[in-house]
Amino acid sequence: MPGRARRLLRAAATTVGGLMLLAASTTGAAARPAPQAPPGPNAPVRGAVQGRVLGSRAVTARNRAAVDRFRQLRSSRTPxxxxxxxxxxxxxxxxxxxxxxxxxxxxxxxxxSLRLTDSDDVLYAPTLKPRDGACIEMVTVHTDDQPQVWAWDWCTRTGQDVGASVDVDSSFLKDYGTTVNGRSAYTVQVALTDPAGNTWTAYLYDYATKAWQTFFTSGGTDQAGVDYGWDMFEYYSAVDRSTGNVQVCDDLAGRTVESSSLQVQTSAGWSPADPDNSSVFPGDSMDPATYLCSGVTSSMVTPNSDWRVSVS
Structure with missing residues (x-):
């Protein structure tokens, strides 16, 4: 998320992982799901996401100081x-x-299968927030532990910033997984479900039942302080002084992160993200010197609805 500092929430991811079902896999790569066509926005909504953790269970009291520190850093725009x-x-x-x-x-x-080397590093990629005013950002979280999906609550006034989370393991991929260009993936929708209360709901698509399932709901006033939405590759990472690269860069060697089939809905209906309603940000591509990643390449496969970031 531009202009924000969330690395201090690293402990929250570890805590949530410990609260998940014991059946969740914690080592090795889960089996890759079969490729399937992207879901339509009008698929039915049925039930809630299995294995999600909600509310106060997502962040324990011992992590509260880290969350408060994050808020201070964001409000002062410390990069x-x-x-x-x-x-x-x-x-x-x-x-x-x-x-x-x-x-x-x-x-x-x-x-x-990705585990970051530095326990303080976090890869938030891809991470999606619809627009200014939206209450929910859906974050794919990679750390040195089990990858997770978070619903970040931008409208909370309780301090419970991680509104919902779920481990990404073999059980998750069995229901919510697909394969895009040889990589495991899941599909998310964030929708304004009550304009009067500015209430937003995040859904994950269940490929097994061909239906959307509710992940998290929040309403109120967006406190992000950013006047646009985003679908981004983002990291916080320590610099390896011996190589000059950020450690996340070395961890991503030989891997690709991709966001695809980005669609937006307005009163005119649904349309792919394109140069008329979006842009590439902050520049056309990732400069290895700026990103401290000598092997990084980035591309808009389909402007601006499909991007890839790879590290050689």
Whole structure:
């Protein structure tokens, strides 16, 4: 998320992982699901996402100081947590003029075998927020532990920033997984479900039942302080002084992160993200020197609805 510092929430991911079902796999890669066609936005909504963790169970009291510190850093717009930590992002910026936008859908890659080397590093990629005013950001979280999907609550006033989370393991992929360009992925929708209360709901698509399932709901006032939406590759990572790369770069060697089939809905209906309603941000591509990643390449496969970031 541009201009924000969330690395301090690393402990929250570990805590949530410990609360998940014992059947969740914690080592190795889960079996890759079969490729399936992207879901339609009008598929039925049935039930709730299995295995999700809600509310106060998502972040324990011992992590509260880290969450409070995150809020302070965001409000002061401090771009980095320390001189040895690098924070960057790249991807699709949904236009600031898109206040008529009422829903977004995207299919996000997730790597069940990826474990970051540095326990303080976090890869938030892909991460999706519809627009200014939206209450929910859906985040694919990679750390040194089990990957997860988070619903980040931008409208909370209780301090419970991680509103919902779920481990990405073999059980998750069995129901919610698909394969895009040889990589495991899941599909998410974030929709304005009650304009009067500015209530937003996040859904995951269950490929087994061909239906959307509710993941998290939040309403109120967006406190992100950013006047646009985004679908981004983002990281917080320590710099390896021996190589000059961020550690996340070395961890991603030989891997690709991809967001595909990004669609936006307005009163005119659904349309793919394109140069008329979005842009590439903050630049056309990721400069290896700026991102401290000598092997990184980025591309808009289909402007601006499908992007890829790879590290050689």
């Amino acid at each position: 980095r947590l320390a001189g040895s930590t690098h924070h960057e992002w790249w991807g699709t910026k949904v236009s600031a003029s898109s206040h008529a936008l009422t829903s977004v859908i995207a299919t996000q890659s997730v790597d069940t």
